[in-house]
Amino acid sequence: xxxxxxxxxxxxxxxxxxxxxxxxxxxxxxxxxxxxxxxxxxxxxxxxxxxxxxxxxxxxxxxxxxxxxxxxxxxxxxxxxxxxxxxxxxxxxxxxxxxxxxxxxxxxxxxxxxxxxxxxxxxxxxxxxxxxxxxxxxxxxxxxxxxxxxxxxxxxxxxxxxxxxxxxxxxxxxxxxxxxxxxxxxxxxxxxxxxxxxxxxxxxxxxxxxxxxxxxxxxxxxxxxxxxxxxxxxxxxxxxxxxxxxxxxxxxxxxxxxxxxxxxxxxxxxxxxxxxxxxxxxxxxxxxxxxxxxxxxxxxxxxxxxxxxxxxxxxxxxxxxxxxxxxxxxxxxx
Numbered sequence: 001x002x003x004x005x006x007x008x009x010x011x012x013x014x015x016x017x018x019x020x021x022x023x024x025x026x027x028x029x030x031x032x033x034x035x036x037x038x039x040x041x042x043x044x045x046x047x048x049x050x051x052x053x054x055x056x057x058x059x060x061x062x063x064x065x066x067x068x069x070x071x072x073x074x075x076x077x078x079x080x081x082x083x084x085x086x087x088x089x090x091x092x093x094x095x096x097x098x099x100x101x102x103x104x105x106x107x108x109x110x111x112x113x114x115x116x117x118x119x120x121x122x123x124x125x126x127x128x129x130x131x132x133x134x135x136x137x138x139x140x141x142x143x144x145x146x147x148x149x150x151x152x153x154x155x156x157x158x159x160x161x162x163x164x165x166x167x168x169x170x171x172x173x174x175x176x177x178x179x180x181x182x183x184x185x186x187x188x189x190x191x192x193x194x195x196x197x198x199x200x201x202x203x204x205x206x207x208x209x210x211x212x213x214x215x216x217x218x219x220x221x222x223x224x225x226x227x228x229x230x231x232x233x234x235x236x237x238x239x240x241x242x243x244x245x246x247x248x249x250x251x252x253x254x255x256x257x258x259x260x261x262x263x264x265x266x267x268x269x270x271x272x273x274x275x276x277x278x279x280x281x282x283x284x285x286x287x288x289x290x291x292x293x294x295x296x297x298x299x300x301x302x303x304x305x306x307x308x309x310x311x312x313x314x315x316x317x318x319x320x321x322x323x324x325x326x327x328x329x330x331x332x333x334x
Contacts (some may be wrong), residue, residue, distance in 0.1 A: 010036055014045045021049065026057035042073045044082035048089060060096055067093050087113045087136045094143060103151045110147065113140035145175035149184055156188060161195075164188050165214075172218060182222035183234070189214040190237060193244065208244075215241040232262040239268070243275055251275040259288075266295040270302055273309065282313035 017032035030053045036046035051066030067089045074082035094109035118134035152167035165188045171181035193211035196204045219238040222228050239254035255272035258265065269292035276285035289306045296302060325333035 010039050010043060017046065017049045021053060026053045029053040044074050044077065044079055044085060047073050048085040051089060051092065055092055064093065064096055087117045098147055103147050107144055107147045110140045110144040113137060141174045145171040145178040145181050148174065149180050152184055161188055161192050165192060176221065177225060179222060179225055179228055182218045186215045186218040186222065186237065190241065212241045212245050230261055232258050232265065235261060236268055239271055243271065248275050248278045264295060266292040266302065270305060273305060277309050277312060280316060282309055282316060285309050286313065
């Protein structure tokens, strides 16, 4: 039977191509897959294998064309192999586009994988034990987040912080457990908040608070990840965001954690002292400020804080003593 013989012939060529791939003889693999395509120009295995062989042989231009030929040649196909390999072909194209800093093109390929092969199912922030749903789409989401962070980084270098924030936030939405996306988004929102801090415009004040809330939310998610849970800088930044939001008890907890992770950082103790003093916990504040001064005796701002806490503590005691004496609570006043 001529048709049966042709099918066996094609299968043999597919097998020879795959064996050559295993042996890392990529040039030979391309030749075998090309011979297979002479018999069937739409054969998914040979179209995909040729692209993969070119890619692994670092022939990027040829690989790009081959993978595009695969997608065009198998479009609308019901073949199981074609469907299985299509998202991988798109992933290869996305990776090559990213390597050449063609970020929009790369993002387009990864978005296509998610759109055509199923969005990842529900994630639980900070948990690795989740229902991953479609693994292909899950990986595409991670790849998309990587591309978006790279785009945000380019904009941040050009000091286009608001535009960078949009890309970072989209990266977090794509992969809520991406350490790079969470950190980058938190940092840029903190910087945007800092730029608005001195403005007297009420609208700017509202925007500042929104940026701080983004900073806090992303840091909380980041610190749930095992690889980041003991990152001093993130706990310190969380304390800063909460202090600016005037949530001093929460700020104290964050700065305490930062000081616990790295006891030799004067900045954490300085800000912990500042937060404690805002809660009128002057004795604890003085202890932290003194420790900060011992760690950095040249920093005049720490010395100034020690003096301010002393003055505020003394004034607070005088006020309380006067109130108690006026109310005839003499022992308390004494």
